[in-house]
Amino acid sequence: MKNESTVVERIVTTTDSGTLSRYWIFSALIGLLFSSVAGLLVSLERIDLSSGSIFSTTDEVFQFWAAHRVALVLIAVLPLMIGLATAIVPRQMGASRLVFPRVSAFSFWVWLFGALIIIIGFLANGGVGTPEATSETQSVALTLMGVLLTVIGLCGASISALTTIVAGRVPGMSLLEIPAFSWSVLVAGTMWLATLPVLAANTVLIYADLKGRAPVNFGSEQVIWEQLSWAFTHPQIYLWVLPLLGIVAEIISVVFKNKISNPFLFAAIGLMGLAGFGAYAQTYFDIGTPVFEEAFSIIQAFIAIPAVLLVIAFISPKIKDIKEFDKRATTPTVLATLSIILLLHGVVVGAVHVIGPLELATRSTVTAQIVLTLGSGVLAFMAAFSWWGELLIGKPIRQQKILISGVIIHCGVGIFAVADFLVGFTGQNDFTGLSEFTAGTKSSSWGDALNIASLIGSSLIVLGAITAIGVCIKQVLSKTPATGNPWDANTLEWAPKEKEEVA
């Protein structure tokens, strides 16, 4: 039957995994820009808090500070990973499509509307509340609904990807034979499904306190950020970037023609999954004493380091393999290497900041760790985009431009993180809740200098996000057809598909 649907109809009704993947990725890049700009404004304000050059109150600073973190996780990094999984997982499993294509489409739309509502909520003086409670209750409730919707969307997309891995594999492919990226999605998706509903439950309880009648009171109305913050800090942030390990393993194994021993690599990725489970570290469903939670946090911090080191050890090419390096793959290899280096730094800073005597748990060091870890996720996406770009958008990828935008982001994350890590030692607080909202406590000229460095880092991150979006749009609009398999890779995702719907 002749397809008479219009362009608009095709755009809004598609269930094709490739098209949905492009929707996820493009929307997430916009989210990354929003988050980066929020971070940049906070960095700008921190240079001289007393002058109030950007914001007039600490509540306003808090709004943008929280928006930076919430958007970075829920609107940028996680959807970037989901976008990659949506396109690559079915191909790697030899499936013609995701197992639940309509659920995937539903998840994307719910997430997109939720993301928009979050942004509106923050801009309408809502967000996740403020320390001095000057935010608009309705706008806070709206933001919470946005968070809930994005979580629903992310869970739906995760379920679809996980089910495709578990039930959609070609006959004969056992779980231990699946590619490393799909394995990392399996581990990450499982852990996302174990933790995102907890975040949803937190959100519902806060909403009930905010809008419900007096008899229903869970005591969370005044400590909204404390209820939610576990999802945006150590150790939970390791989970949001977990597919990074699979991306790096895939790229390195192909470019160095290095046969990676799967079971051990898979075990290391699984270990990282355990190191990132952080849903216990929230205040409502308290599983024990704070000491107990702190012990968990410390143990996980020190599990994460060997987990990442093990992955690096398993994927590192042997000296004889170096000669096999395919120079065409310089960009994905460089970006993948930079991303895992950032992650390694992230877990090391995570371990340092939980050491009690250093008293860094509520300092700017926390921000450094978050930006390092989530920044590594963004760089891993850039590496994946340069590697699988032809599969994602059906056009050849201009590798140099991706490399430039990736290096800009890497430099930005590096400078920002080093500055925030060091300024944490000068006593500059991180926003961690009601009692400690006095960010940027100026204590020395060192602090000023480091805050300026942090601002430079933030600016570079924004610049990198803008160039990444520009490069992606330019690649999508390119009229040059895809070459097929640019790396001569032998994994299943590069096998030609019989028919692809393009919307």
Place this chain on the structure above:
Amino acid sequence: MLTTGFKLWFGLVVAAFTAAVFVGYTTGGTETGPLTLGWKGAVGNHIAYGIFMMAAATSGLLAILSQSFRDADAEAAAEILQVEVKDVPEAQISTGSSSWPLFAALGVVTMAVGLVVHPLVFGIGLIVVLVMAVEWTMTNWSERATGDSEKNRELREGLLRPIEIPVLGLVGIGVLVVAVSRILLAASVLGAVWIATAVGTIIFLTAYFISQRPTIPRGVVQSILAVGVIAVIVSGIFAAINGERDFHHIGGEHEDSHVEEDH
């Protein structure tokens, strides 16, 4: 032989039970309480323990169901369909485009926003979600009804079109009538006359324009109609927020007659 579904659910049973026992013992469980559902000793944190145990029980039930009905077993399907195993239809049928995900998402989002804004908005979202649930389910059912996609489409349309068209028509007319009435009631008396005249003229001219161009693309017609409908609805919402113009009542409380007063 154990089915794949059984293995998956049984794995979840083990994981959830282990988690429940772990939570039990780390939150004050005593003796064998966490292992025996509290028969000998305490189970610790009741909420966490209960959630994990319920997850284990539910997964166990699904494992039994999966095994009982031989889920994803090609031989069982061949036996029921009375065909050779090689002729069993593919488990994954091709899925075309569908507007249900978008509308279902809109319904869910409307419900969420309605929780914040107004119960009526929540109600509208709930209705949309329920309708989408029916439509989505029927579409999925019809796609598996026979091996012929054209016949499947006819089956679905034969069943749902007699309901969809009148209901959609009624809803569409109702929404437009409410929106236009809000606009007319918010405007001044003379303004309402002008608005009604302008709207009528625009509709007439648009219809005339379309009728004179039979080859006009369907997308253009859809876009024109969409813009018009959205304009009316948005104007209606703003008019409703502004409220009606002042009506100056004359006579007693039970008199129907009243005099309208211009702004």
